[in-house]
Amino acid sequence: MTDVLTLGDGHQGQWYELDCGGTLPQGNFGSTPLTGGPLWADLGKGDKPAAPAVDPGVLAVQAASRLELPKPVVRMSPVETARQVVGVPSWLWVESSLWKPVESSAEVPGVEVVATATPSSVTWELGDGTVPVVCRGPGTPYGPGSDPDGESPDCGHTFERASAGEPGAVFRVVVTAHWSVSWSGAGQGGTFPDLTSRSVLPVKVVEVQSLVVAGAGH
Template sequence: MSKPVTGVLTLGDGHQGQWYELDCGGTLPQGGFGSTPLTGGPLWTDFGEQKPTDQPLPVDPAVLAQQAVEKLELPAPAVRMSPSEKSPQVVGVPSWLWVDAASWAPVHSSVEVPGVEVQATAKPSSVTWDLGDGTDPVDCAGPGTPYGPGSEPDAASPDCGHTFSRPSAGEPGGAFQVVVTAHWSVAWSGAGRGGSFPDLTARSVVQVRVVEVQSLVVADGGR
């Protein structure tokens, strides 16, 4: 049999093990067994390489998160109005404002290095409409409600709309420059960590004509 002659040792290459020596008990001389000599030095038993249990990550996940955010490709808001943004709006008539669903969905990106993967996610949260007519911008908490077949023609949008009070005839090109800015909240996660970044924005600019419709009253001559 053998017995350890040292404690557990760690070698320079990270391997651990112990040195053992032969032990034939008290009835036989050490190093001999019958007529067969037991020769040689102590025996090394290798336990294998011991890796640290709390090994540091090869790179800070927050650094990868910044790279993932820079890779995000946010779509410009797809502007929709009723009356159609391609047709003149009418002074005094409520205009419905909304962003098409195609540009109102989360956007993801990721960055990976050996041992660490980080994902960034941007979610649209609100929209600011600068109608270009000198009034205060309209802030909408969501994409806005699309005008549908069942909507009342003269009703205002329930959550995102504007009523022009003057025509755009005197503006450059005869139209108001409407700037629509979508705001995106940004979060990241990976390697057991996570966090958020300042909001990002994406915008669209459209030219909108606004006309004034004069009503005409015709007397019937008493007929």
């Protein structure tokens, strides 16, 4: 953005150069970096203000590129830092404190556009070769009143094999949060393709052998 300039016809304004972080994940929707040529915001002639000649959709692209999405904080039961057990249901969830919309804005004199990213689902790739688990919300935390032998009501997985044969004897679990993106400003609005944020963690899965003790007389 330049200082306020005065043109030959007496109009005043500023030049804006978009720099939307094309090298960053947030700065690229599809394959086209979020950049563009200089934009002139006309402030009018002399002291008389005029509406800025800026397309709100262009500002929306800039606002969306500034969104800072939190990585999902992963939780499991049995606890993710210990071990999961073959054949025992694992509860999966992400911290609900981060499950809320994230906003960012871009503006020029007279026009402000707000981009909003709203979490919509979480995909769990468990690393054991099974189909990814897609959860339509953050998942239900395991609590004191939960059934230790029961499955999660909305987001869970049961490992069918141990991770002993994997590198480091762990499964590489990838948890991806999906965010729907919309924008509004200057009486207009629209949407952008979904964005994602991701966390990766090693999870050890073990097989526990049951010990059956015969009763007296057997």
